[in-house]
Amino acid sequence: MSLELFDWLARGFTQASYWQMAAYFLVVTQLTMMSTTLYLHRSAAHRGVDFHPVVAHWFRFWSWLTTAMVTKEWTAVHRKHHAKCETAEDPHSPRFQGIHRVLWRGVELYQSARLDKDMLEKYGKGSPDDFIERAVYSRVPFMGPTLMLFINVALFGIPGVAIWALQMAWMPFWAAGVINGLGHWWGYRNFDTADTATNLTPWGVWIGGEELHNNHHAFPSSAKFSLRKYEFDIGWAVISGLRALGLAKVLRVAPELDVRPNIPVPDADTMRAVMAHRWQVATDYFQIVLKPHLQAEAADLPRRLRRAFRSEGKWLDEAHRARFSAWIAERPNTARLMEFRARLLAIYDIKSAAAEAKMEALRIWCAEAEASGVRQLEEFSARLKGYSMVPARA
Template sequence: MSILDFLAHGLTGSPTWLVIAYFFAVTQLTIFGTTLFLHRSAAHRSVEFHPLIAHVFRFWTWLTTAMVTRDWVAIHRKHHARVETEEDPHSPVAHGIWKVVFHGVTLYQEAKKDREMIMQFSQGLEDDFIERKLYAAHPNWGPSLMFFINLALFGFIGVAIWAFQMLWIPVMAAGVVNGLGHWWGYRNFETDDRSTNLTPWAFFIGGEELHNNHHAYPSSAKFQLRRYEWDIGWSVISLLRRLGLAKVLRIAPTLHVRPNIQLPDAETLKAAMTVRFELSKRYFREVIRPTLHDELAAAKRAGIRLSGRLRRGIASDGRWLSNEQREAMETWLATRPSLATLVEHRRRLNEILARTSKNAEERLEALRAWCSEAEASGSRALAQFAADLRGWSLAPQAV
């Protein structure tokens, strides 16, 4: 075989379709290594893989991304802990969307220089011999080895595949998930951050598209939470579980409404606190939105238009508005007393459910008082919401 022959076809001389299939297989495997092993298992401890499977993921992540488990886990946990603040390693709200989409890797490289932070946020991780001596000590050897494997298999085209492989995680995870996943898409949960679900069918980035679901329940191994959603990562976990190669440790709780509960009890409180992002979303949809709709129509008839930003701001109680915009929202609300009452009730409910210094008993008392006031408020939607809320409880988790 001449050198030119080798460069053109590699050792295998594979047909084009096989080269394309190889490309999709290796990039998907990298995505799975990241979402299943680094993210769901190592960072959030929601699933445990058989040591052999875990090692395949680890090896593959080393071979194709040069990412070190400890660095990735720490940076990611810090993202959850400090989300959308200056300290969030990759928040488009704090750093700007373009920076996160196009310079996500730079932000990651910057973050990992802070070794004290890495140690603080990666507690509980154990480095074994091969991690210390090879994967963490020589992260760049993996991609270098991958380069020669691709070259040997397919010749020059293998090098092109390698280049795309190296771009895959920076573009898909650092750019798309960290950037767009906090910027664009739909929200099932009114979380304290700007996270979004990019698509309901999440199969291209291993299920990470369902990023708002993930922020609502970070320790859930399953990202699909609505009937019409599909998380391919969860499908893989389910398959491995059936083969006895994975153990699911935690999934998101589901809400159950008990009939005929007159007074909120400890179970109600626990459920409301656990699913409080879902509660916020429901409150907006069932209680605030119908009135907001009417008020906007009335305002329009009177020649007053509320900007889209302020309208959306009401959904998150002005959390992402500037001070000036928030003031404008409050001023507008002040002229709409029935809407203002609903917003005020939401604030009080959120205060009760937030993990503040109040003890459980005081919190339950406050929730009971909130429910009776809501039912006497004169708003049918609010009264209905409070009546349902009394019966809330968590359905047993089918892990």
């Protein structure tokens, strides 16, 4: 074997050191993460941000090259996840599939979900359907990673194969496993959403901001995932940079909440903000009404059951749920507070075209809360009436 060939096999054309290979690996995986979170997730699936056609196309190309993912399939599977969250139809719910299955084999769940043609038509609307999509990206998706393998081998020789293998394992593990699995299982919650979505950490630079999954489920179409001062969304930092260059247009960000003092009856501002901040309403209800009540009345109740009040015991197993319901049934004061909660959240389901019906229901609810004789309910109602929107500054 000639010396040149041996050199090439050992280190490729670049003759890179292992440190340089590691740097390359971090850069390419980070670019893949950005293509997924910024393009597939925030732009294609949720329409929170639009990119300049050149940038959008670059993301599509990079997704194809490094993951073989097809925009329409990814978009559809993901939209279905939001639409059917935590039900048997959710493509990757740890509640139904088991956390180990989603965490370690999440990519298989994705691969089987994407085969459903009706689902693709129903949830995949608005996905790119241009010439290159039809001729290349969706026609020969696996050519992308194959080409990537050749590129890596050319650049780094035999070690390029190892880099490629790690690259191919990176997204399935972090995105399909950690975000879809642990992001509905473990972490902290800013909002008592109707699902189990959690924020994994306040920052996690290598998963693109997707670690803030509870915030995302509370405001799915927001291009920005960080909502607290201590949270950092690297994806949003990249969007801001692209926007400064004129390459991105932010379409939606989560609204901010302002609470006005001394509002006697809910007005149009209240209604708008109550509608936009649905999960903040649920969270405030727990903090202001239920938590102090439980501290006084439920000291004997295990923590798990106390926490279940945030979600009406929905995620408890059968035995615990029976115990939870029986406990409430024996305590009329607690039952009453849970009923108030259910009636408040039911306002969101009023299917009337006239906003007036919702407004009326909210007014009645507040009046009854104030006449209840329960100090915490009065306090909560006073806050709720003051809800208003801070004009969005994206």
